[in-house]
Amino acid sequence: MSPKDTAGTKRGERLGGVTPGRIAIAVVAVLLLVFIFENTREVKIRLLIPEVTMPLYLALLATALLGGLCGWYVARRGPRRRK
Numbered sequence: 365m366s367p368k369d370t371a372g373t374k375r376g377e378r379l380g381g382v383t384p385g386r387i388a389i390a391v392v393a394v395l396l397l398v399f400i401f402e403n404t405r406e407v408k409i410r411l412l413i414p415e416v417t418m419p420l421y422l423a424l425l426a427t428a429l430l431g432g433l434c435g436w437y438v439a440r441r442g443p444r445r446r447k
Contacts, residue, residue, distance in 0.1 A: 400424045 403420040 396428055400428065 400421045403424060405420055406417055407420045407423070408415055408417050409423055
């Protein structure tokens with residue numbers, strides 16, 4: 365491959381945007397969903413003061429979504445440099 369062939373291409377662009385990182389994230393997401401939907405029994409969960417009964421998959425899904433949102437927020441802000 366000559367430098368002319370790769371000039372102007374971004375990382376992952378040659379494979380249609382499929383990168384090893386995206387494949388790994390997709391595999392983890394599928395495994396997470398399988399784990400969540402295999403756990404469907406009702407459980408008692410204590411939320412600070414009230415105790416609620418709900419399907420375990422809803423609690424796992426809510427936790428995964430909150431964790432994902434927190435991770436996205438932290439990654440988006442990134443490290444701040446002092447001047």
